[in-house]
Amino acid sequence: MRGVPRRVVKSILESKYLVALTGAGVSAESGVPTFRGKDGLWEKYRPEELATPEAFEKDPRKVWEWYRWRMEIISKAKPNLAHYSLAELEGRGTLKCLITQNVDGLHRRAGSKRVIELHGSIWRVRCVRCGYRADVEEPPEELPPVCPNCGSPLRPDVVWFGEPIPRGAWEGALEEVSKSDVLLVIGTSGTVVPAALIPRMASERGVTVIEVNPEDTPITKISTFKVSSTAVEFFRRFKLMCKSDFTFSSNRL
Numbered sequence: 116m117r118g119v120p121r122r123v124v125k126s127i128l129e130s131k132y133l134v135a136l137t138g139a140g141v142s143a144e145s146g147v148p149t150f151r152g153k154d155g156l157w158e159k160y161r162p163e164e165l166a167t168p169e170a171f172e173k174d175p176r177k178v179w180e181w182y183r184w185r186m187e188i189i190s191k192a193k194p195n196l197a198h199y200s201l202a203e204l205e206g207r208g209t210l211k212c213l214i215t216q217n218v219d220g221l222h223r224r225a226g227s228k229r230v231i232e233l234h235g236s237i238w239r240v241r242c243v244r245c246g247y248r249a250d251v252e253e254p255p256e257e258l259p260p261v262c263p264n265c266g267s268p269l270r271p272d273v274v275w276f277g278e279p280i281p282r283g284a285w286e287g288a289l290e291e292v293s294k295s296d297v298l299l300v301i302g303t304s305g306t307v308v309p310a311a312l313i314p315r316m317a318s319e320r321g322v323t324v325i326e327v328n329p330e331d332t333p334i335t336k337i338s339t340f341k342v343s344s345t346a347v348e349f350f351r352r353f354k355l356m357c358k359s360d361f362t363f364s365s366n367r368l
């Protein structure tokens with residue numbers, strides 16, 4: 116990739132209500148494995164054995180072992196330039212909301228505040244029976260961890276296949292998209308609904324959709340601009356362009 120097209124930089128900097136949608140690809144350069152693609156998790160593991168309520172009912176320990184392994188990877192990972200740049204864009208008032216499918220918490224660790232976590236968080240547990248919820252800072256030692264209220268198993272507070280996105284998160288995301296004029300979509304395969312419907316809905320409303328992904332996806336066809344680049348490379352070049360070209364007000368990033 117030679118650079119980020121000027122029109123893309125301009126759309127972002129001149130947006131009135133910029134919203135971002137991120138997926139596993141934004142954390143790939145932090146060393147967190149994605150789900151699909153060559154080294155994706157779903158190449159090695161079967162989602163129905165690990166990421167469904169039925170799998171948890173059948174073998175909570177097995178499901179937890181997989182989540183504990185992922186928690187260990189994520190706890191060693193650090194936010195990358197893409198996470199930090201998105202937080203910076205929010206801090207400077209350009210980015211109004213960040214919708215993510217990721218459960219790794221790296222956006223918040225980078226300083227993003229207005230984050231909607233569509234698929235929950237790996238850093239929260241929830242009781243399967245009484246609804247008790249708690250934040251966790253480290254992977255649990257005892258598997259499965261048990262609820263201090265009722266003694267039932269605690270599960271990761273994430274959205275599994277076959278489960279709906281929590282209502283508040285979904286409604287919040289729709290509201291943000293309805294206010295947006297530019298949607299920046301980074302590192303998602305666009306294959307998991309309903310999250311994958313967001314770029315489509317935006318495009319139908321006439322929103323400028325910018326896709327950043329080294330590969331083409333179903334979102335590519337409906338995007339206004341496609342940048343074939345990794346998330347980190349995109350922001351490296353974006354920032355360079357903001358600095359080098361005096362027509363872009365450099366104090367906005």
Ligand code: OAD
Pocket residue numbers: 137138139140141143144149150151152155166216217234274275276301302303304305306307327328329330332344345346347
């Ligand atoms: P996927 O793993 O499906 O897709 C990752 C996307 O990131 C692919 O399109 C890659 O081309 C792209 N990618 C890889 N490296 C990248 C990089 N360095 N920079 C930018 N893009 C890169 O991840 P998601 O679309 O997030 O759900 O997956 C959606 C959901 O499917 C996940 O939230 C998870 C999964 O099953 C649940 O667990 C409910």
Ligand code: ZN
Pocket residue numbers: 242243244245246247262263264265266267
């Ligand atoms: Zn309980």
